[in-house]
Amino acid sequence: MPTNTPASVAPPKNRPPSVQIKPLPGNVTANTPVQITVIADEGVRWKWIPADQSWDSEDFVTYTETEVDIPGVESIRDHRGGGGTYSVTFPRPGGYTVSAAGVTSDGARITADPVNVHVSPAGPPVFTWAAPADGTVVDLAPGGASLEVVLTSADQYYPLSVDITFDGMTTTQQYSGSEFRKTVALAPAPLGTRSITVKCTDPDGRASTQTRSVVGHDGAPPTVTLDAFAGDVEVASLPYRLTLTGTTPGASSGVTEVRYSVANGPSGAAVNTAAGGDLSTWRAEIALPTTGTFALTVTATDSRGGTASASASITLHL
Incomplete structure (x- = not known):
């Protein structure tokens, strides 16, 4: 029977050592502990055993320490060997980067790919x-x-x-x-x-x-005044046309409308007579259809909905 040699028996493939951070759970919340697991694989390498005419495996490295770093949160140095599970509490919501490495017996560092972690707040913002x-x-x-x-x-x-x-x-x-x-x-x-x-x-x-x-x-309530007019009038014919005039604060109060009303009679809007168009002076033409005493009210309204009124009366007789 021929003797086996390293050249005649192909060795299995070596597996280099590696360090991995296990993915964190989907939701990480501030001020709530979360488990971070680091997996440290020693790797495998094969050596030829002449006495057995075969290949045998051994660990590529021996880990003596595990490092876990999260800037602003934790810096862990575990001297119990390679890998482990560690409880970490993120104090604030936001984005963090978790890095890890395994330190071997000969001082080499085998690093893991860093893992980015998004930490959510425990609840909606408080203000x-x-x-x-x-x-x-x-x-x-x-x-x-x-x-x-x-x-x-x-x-x-x-x-x-x-x-x-x-x-x-x-x-x-x-x-x-x-x-x-x-x-x-x-x-x-x-x-x-x-x-x-x-x-x-x-x-x-x-x-x-x-x-x-x-x-x-x-804050700037309106006012309205009625100019004086004859309160007792002998009329020759009907309807009698009464002209009312008066004033308001106009733009300084934001007056938007002046209206007149006659008890049991006509009502309507006064017209602006002010040069600036702000109803600081106004006029109303009112047709009174019969004789008798009429109660008159004039109301100014401002841009805020505030109102002010002035009242008077007139008596008509033949």
Whole structure:
């Protein structure tokens, strides 16, 4: 029988040593322990045994230490050999890189491919709505009013996206600090209670929402005056045409309309006679169809819906 030799019997293929970080579970949450497993393979190499005329295997390396590093989180040095499972707690949400290596008995380092880990927050962002307080009264001018929205947050998973919804519109802005300030322009109307909603969204899309109310107050309420006119008139024929004139604050109060009404009689809109077209002076032509006493009311309305009225009466007889 021929003698086997290394040349006549092909050796099995060597397997080099390797270190691997086992994939982490799908959801990693801040401040919740997670297990990180490092697998250290010693590898296999084959050597010829002349006495047996065969190949025999042995470990390629012997591990004496395992290193696991997560910048800003953990630096583990395990001297119990190669590989292991380690409990790690990520303190904050965000992106992290886990690296690992096995140190051999001859001082060589066999490194694993790094693993990127995304850590989610434990819940949606938490914020404190510092201003305005719920129920804040806001003076509305003809052009509306400015309102500062102030938020604070210790969440630190930035940037947060802040949506402020008011008057049927939404503004969006990002911020990455402990305090957020945004001045919004409130519409001049309506008066009374209106809602403002703030939504904070973190980079993972988790959101928290708060809603408050502010109370719109007419900061420049209208007034209206009636110029003097004869209150007792002897008429020759009917209908009698009564001309009323008067004044309002006009643009300074945002007056948008002046209307007249006659008790049990006609009503309508006065016409502007002011050069600037702001109804600071006005005129109304009213046809009174019969004799008797008529109660008259003139009402000015501003852009916020605020009103003011003036009243008078006139008596007609033949």
